[in-house]
Amino acid sequence: EVQLVESGGGLIQPGGSLRLSCAASGFTVSSNYMSWVRQAPGKGLEWVSVIYSGGSTYYADSVKGRFTISRDNSKNTLYLQMNSLRAEDTAVYYCARGRGQIDFWGQGTLVTVSS
Amino acid sequence: QSVLTQPPSVSAAPGQKVAISCSGGSSNIGNNYVSWYQQLPGTAPKLLIYDNNKRPSGIPDRFSGSKSGTSATLGITGLQTGDEADYYCGTWDSSLSAGVFGGGTKLTVL
Numbered sequence: 478e479v480q481l482v483e484s485g486g487g488l489i490q491p492g493g494s495l496r497l498s499c500a501a502s503g504f505t506v507s508s509n510y511m512s513w514v515r516q517a518p519g520k521g522l523e524w525v526s527v528i529y530s531g532g533s534t535y536y537a538d539s540v541k542g543r544f545t546i547s548r549d550n551s552k553n554t555l556y557l558q559m560n561s562l563r564a565e566d567t568a569v570y571y572c573a574r575g576r577g578q579i580d581f582w583g584q585g586t587l588v589t590v591s592s
Numbered sequence: 593q594s595v596l597t598q599p600p601s602v603s604a605a606p607g608q609k610v611a612i613s614c615s616g617g618s619s620n621i622g623n624n625y626v627s628w629y630q631q632l633p634g635t636a637p638k639l640l641i642y643d644n645n646k647r648p649s650g651i652p653d654r655f656s657g658s659k660s661g662t663s664a665t666l667g668i669t670g671l672q673t674g675d676e677a678d679y680y681c682g683t684w685d686s687s688l689s690a691g692v693f694g695g696g697t698k699l700t701v702l
Contacts, residue, residue: 521594522693524690535689536690578625578683578684580648
């Protein structure tokens with residue numbers, strides 16, 4: 478059974494850093510497109526970043542230069558390193574399998590950026 | 593402002609049918625597969641339709657998808673109160689090299 482379990486969210490001050498993790502089971506992270514998608518409170522879905530099986534990475538303009546997607550193949554885990562956080566980064570962050578089409582989603586982890 | 597355009601809301605009575613539209617451009621819907629997601633209140637999105645018109649295992653055939661040019665449509669027949677949710681279209685944008693979603697459509701079953 479495919480499962481994605483995110484962790485690492487929490488309350489962080491503006492300008493701070495946070496690393497999200499997504500532990501996958503039931504499939505191999507490194508063999509798939511893996512994405513992060515976020516949803517601000519009361520708002521719609523916003524695609525954040527993707528890492529390809531070959532290692533290429535892409536980012537939304539809103540996070541480019543501040544966020545870094547990566548994976549640990551030995552742990553079958555996806556990461557999102559978030560630096561220089563802003564209030565507008567406040568959202569539930571979902572780990573997801575896929576690129577333009579997402580077939581499995583994690584339950585999400587809430588990141589709140591506030592002083 | 594979302595790259596893909598959806599109506600903010602639609603409504604219909606139980607047993608009736610609705611269609612939710614998703615409009616984009618040649619770099620996204622026009623040249624990539626479209627998927628649709630259902631998000632029930634307080635839960636993660638769930639895949640309803642992929643590759644424009646295919647249903648994952650377990651999704652009832654009351655849900656259907658179609659694509660024509662740079663637009664896509666999600667159809668739901670035999671509406672049930674349990675279908676009340678937010679629905680999103682999504683695809684890849686080849687020019688942006690980014691995933692894109694519609695702004696979401698809130699379905700109310702009156």
